[in-house]
Amino acid sequence: MSNPESSLSAPFPPQQPGAVPDPDTALAIRGLAKRFGEKIAVNGISLDVPAGSFYGLVGPNGAGKTTAMSMATGLLRPDHGQVWIHGTDVWADPLTAKRRMGVLADGVRLFDRLTGEQLVTYSGLLRGLDRDTVAERTADLLRVMDLTGDAGKLVVDYSAGMTKKVALASAMIHAPKVLVLDEPFEAVDPVSAANIRDILAQFVQSGGTVIVSSHVMDLVQRMCDHVAIIAQGNLLAAGTVDEVRDGQSLEDRFVDLVGGRSTGEGLSWLRT
Numbered sequence: 001m002s003n004p005e006s007s008l009s010a011p012f013p014p015q016q017p018g019a020v021p022d023p024d025t026a027l028a029i030r031g032l033a034k035r036f037g038e039k040i041a042v043n044g045i046s047l048d049v050p051a052g053s054f055y056g057l058v059g060p061n062g063a064g065k066t067t068a069m070s071m072a073t074g075l076l077r078p079d080h081g082q083v084w085i086h087g088t089d090v091w092a093d094p095l096t097a098k099r100r101m102g103v104l105a106d107g108v109r110l111f112d113r114l115t116g117e118q119l120v121t122y123s124g125l126l127r128g129l130d131r132d133t134v135a136e137r138t139a140d141l142l143r144v145m146d147l148t149g150d151a152g153k154l155v156v157d158y159s160a161g162m163t164k165k166v167a168l169a170s171a172m173i174h175a176p177k178v179l180v181l182d183e184p185f186e187a188v189d190p191v192s193a194a195n196i197r198d199i200l201a202q203f204v205q206s207g208g209t210v211i212v213s214s215h216v217m218d219l220v221q222r223m224c225d226h227v228a229i230i231a232q233g234n235l236l237a238a239g240t241v242d243e244v245r246d247g248q249s250l251e252d253r254f255v256d257l258v259g260g261r262s263t264g265e266g267l268s269w270l271r272t
C-alpha cells in the first residue's frame, strides 16, 4: 500500500504565535523547513516525540534526516519552523534547550587531538559538571563503550566505530533528558552495539527520551516504540511502530511508502 497521505502523518496545524507545546513532549517540531540552493532538504515537517519514547527516524539516503536533526538540535538554523525541547524553544533559548539534550551529530568534527578520556572529560567540564563527577562518569562511560584500554589514545587515531562510541559518551556525560543520535550504530561492532542498546533502553525506562536515525529497519523495529518515515524532505508516516508498520514488517512498509526499488535490470556489464 502506498499512501503518503496516511492518517499516521500527524495533521499538525500551524503553530499559533506564542503557543508553546506541552512541556511533557520531549521534542516538538512545527513546520521545519530547509533549502540548500534549489534543493529542498526538509519540506515543512511537524512531529511530536513523547517523553519516555524510543523514537526511530528512518528514510532513504538524502531524505533529510540529518538536516532535520541538525535543525532540531540547534546546529543548523532552519529557514522556517520551530522546535521545542520539553517546552523550551531551541532557537530562542538555546542554552536551556541544549542543557536538556545530548547530541550525536553526523559529520561534525570532534576535537580529535585529544585522547578519548580527555575528550569525554572536556565535554563534562564544558557542561559545568565538577571534576570528581566528570572523572567518575568518564570512567563509567569509557568502560561500557569498551574504550578503557584506548582511553589514552588520540581520537584522531581511533577507528570509525571507536570514534562513534567516544562521541556518544561525550553526548551522554551530562545526563540529558533527551538524546538525539544520528546513526549511533554505524560502524560499531555487534558487542558494543548491544551494550549501547542496553544503555539506551535503560535510559528510556528511567524516563529519558531517545531519538535515533538509522537505516537498519530490523533494528528500529526491535528497539524503538515509535517511528517516523521521511522521504524527500517530507514526513510520510509517524506513530507507534505497530501503527506505522500496519501488520507488515517495518522494512516492507518502508519500501511501500518510499518506493524506489529497482527491478534488478541493468548493469549487464557487471555480470560474469
Ligand SMILES: Nc1ncnc2c1ncn2[C@@H]1O[C@H](COP(=O)(O)OP(=O)(O)OP(=O)(O)O)[C@@H](O)[C@H]1O
Pocket: 036, 039, 040, 041, 059, 060, 061, 062, 063, 064, 065, 066, 067, 068
Ligand atoms: N550543506 C549542504 N549543502 C547542500 N546540500 C545539502 C547540504 N546538506 C544536505 N544537503 C542535501 O540535502 C538533502 C538531505 O540531506 P541529509 O543529509 O539531511 O539526508 P539524510 O536523510 O541524512 O541522508 P543519509 O541517510 O544518506 O545520511 C540531500 O539531497 C543533501 O544532498
